[in-house]
Amino acid sequence: MLVQYAYLKPMRLQTGGSVLAGKLALERGWAINVGGGFHHCSGDKGGGFCPYADITLLIRFLVLHQMIQNAMIVDLDAHQGNGYERDFLGVPEVYIMDMYNKYIYPNDKHAKRAIRKKVELGNKVEDMEYMLKLRQNLKEALKEFKPDILGIVKRDEFVFETCKAENIPIVMLTSGGYLRKTARIIADSIMNLHRKGLIQG
Secondary structure, three states: OHHHHHHHHHHHHHHHHHHHHHHHHHHHOEEEEOOOOOOOOEOOEOEOOEOOOHHHHHHHHHHHOOOOOOEEEEEOOOOOOHHHHHHOOOOOOEEEEEEEEOOOOOOOHHHHOOOOEEEEEOOOOOHHHHHHHHHHHHHHHHHHOOOOOEEEOOOHHHHHHHHHHHOOOEEEEOOOOOOHHHHHHHHHHHHHHHHOOOOOO
16 A cells, blocks of 8 residues: 555656646647656566656557657666667657667666667766767757657757757656756756747746
């Protein structure tokens, strides 16, 4: 009972928030769910503190209701997003760009086969190098694939600017915020997007 109330119920609400964010992004051009982004969970298996496959559910919901035909996932969390990668392995309508530290959890070789734009990073990558790789690879990915909707998990301003220029609706799932330090970083990022006029309230 305690696990249901204290952990699983809040996670289900965040999962519903991801689906709602997808619908709102199509209406408004953007949406942010400060919960969700459970990228280690697949449709049949949890992992890495991720109990529900909200990313898979979001995309499948929008496709099922004929709101989109395809989607691009840009995962910029430090960890490989192996959950949804397993769900969308061999699905050409879902393009996955994953930029992650290749030396840390989960190092899921099977799931890596679903990644169409793989950017493996080492430890201690400097900001300039990171942003250079992000710019180059996101531009290449958008030349290779034109999505109806794009979901990002982090690294916000550049991705929002790029998608706005391409007129692509964007769903941002923060995949964190459960520590004070990361919650502040996420809040600052959202405030920056608002100041730059990339999102309006």
